[in-house]
Amino acid sequence: MTLQHDAVAGRSAAIRPDLRALVRDDRVHRTLYTDPEIFAEEMVKIFGGRSWVYLAHESQLPEPNSFLSVRMGLRPVIVTRDRAGALHTVFNRCSHRGATLCREQSGVAKSFQCPYHGWTFRNTGELVGTPWPQGYGEDFDRGEFGLHKVARTESYRGFVFATLNESAPALTDWLGPATGWLDYWIDRAPGGEVLVRSGAHRMGYRGNWKLAYDNAGDGYHPAFSHRSLLEMASRMGESKDMAYFGRSPDEGPMRTYMLGNGHSVIDQRPNYEGPGSFWANQRPQPGRERVEEYIRAEYGADADRLLDLCVGSQINLSIFPNLLIIGNQIQVVEPLAVDSTQLSWHATSIGGVPPEINTMRMRTQEDFPAFGEPDDQANFEEVQRGLAAPEAEWVFANRGLNVPGWQEVGPDGVVSSTATDELHMRHYYATWLDLMTPGGVR
């Protein structure tokens, strides 16, 4: 029986093929990228119903009563800090007739008043009052009409996640070994002080959200998808920045690590050697020569460390389902529809460095969104277009599967492989399946 038959004919949920038949050891079915029903289910289960979801960085909520309006899957939510500093997530949806309460992206507010009929809620969700309360009976209990609260909101060193699942594992357990990689990224900043204070590159593409997740852990594509960037970099001669992806990446020292629960990381750092190496190998950005002269003159022996902080972390850390740490950026995968996705690239500044270093970081963080990411997104859109052919059913993730000597288990139990292994896709699809099918395969 072909799995496609049902999808082509149109079907009811009752006869939908078992998702377990759509995720195989070496391939996944095209409908995982094209089927609006599967997408709708993902938005409920994977984006909050069962799993933790990344929502915000604490620096976006800098003071008591700060708020940030974001999406949790397709749910409009407000992440708030109460007057004592604790974090909450509430649906941005009036409990009365459903209008969104908060129509600004961020700000400071102790309470939200619905612009439609004036119901007012504390930033922790409780209903404070309704206009002309005599219109409600004496049994009206304000306690029953608070905003829908997201069960748990937790922060790992500034990274705010939430879940509707009361019985989800502790956030640190869900992150598992990914915490060590986040620690590396955070601790590059002196005192671990990371700041999101710039507007974001909000990039959109006409394709499924998982195309971005497939790509973030993919060490196979750069030599091809980023040919324009690599070619541009050679305009002024030798550039090592990312060029290692083009030269037999399987023979180089880069590794990809599977961190459990769909998280993975590509470590590009072994391509570099010691302090100053990130900076020395960076493709030049505006102001480079001046900032280098100034920092070396002012900071002497400490200059290499500071200059390296202008450059990205050289890890690509993917935290399932929607947080991608790339370079110095915090990238958030925001699905809009089965074939439409927003990728928000939040540029970061850091504390404890001269302002010139942060300015250089801004110039650095403009580079890939301008000359790298658009080529990937063009390819994502072309994948989505290609997947419209129903008879060609499968998307393959079989590179590295059963190849002797590629995967190895580290002392910490973490499985790693060469950077072009598509192990990261096989890895996260196992988690995807678990979250989508109760009592799943594992």
Place this chain on the structure above:
Amino acid sequence: MSTEIPSRFADTSSWSYHIGNDYYRELSRQSELLREDWPESTTDELSRATSFLAGEARLVDEGRFNDWLELFTDDCLYWVPVTPGGGEPTVEVSHAFDDRRRLTDRVYWLRTGLAFCQIPASRTRRVIGNVETTVDPSTGDRLVRSNFVVHEFRAGVTKIYPGWYGHVLRSSSDGWRIRLKQVNLLDSDQLHENLTLVF
């Protein structure tokens, strides 16, 4: 106003020594001037400014990017802020913050034939209006402000980008050269697909 550039860094298509704190201060001053109320300009000034903008627009719309690049000064900036109106580029990212070197890179990149986001290339046509002009009292540079609507067709989809330009033009023996082109998209801080066309 500008810092002495050491001779080894003189070629600004390869080196970027001149972008320092003084450069950012000057950019901030120019950007503020571009938002101020200006006295009414003469018909002749307006007509010269308008025809310069039309000529520049034609080079971009016809994909003549090498010719377009030649319109810029050595210390130029092609700037497309994310924050509406410009924001503070020392602490915020831009869609484009192209000094001469990065602008040369951008044109080179567009012409590699390998940028898949520009295969097929964007076809664009733009309309420019509401042109105003004055002179920067401290440098003598010509300031020009205008509204634009850029229409783009690419890969089966037509898109529309409204906004306003701020141009700072410097006189040269060859006519005006662009010292600053600030492109203020109406929705610069919002979602955009494939923002790789040239504004």
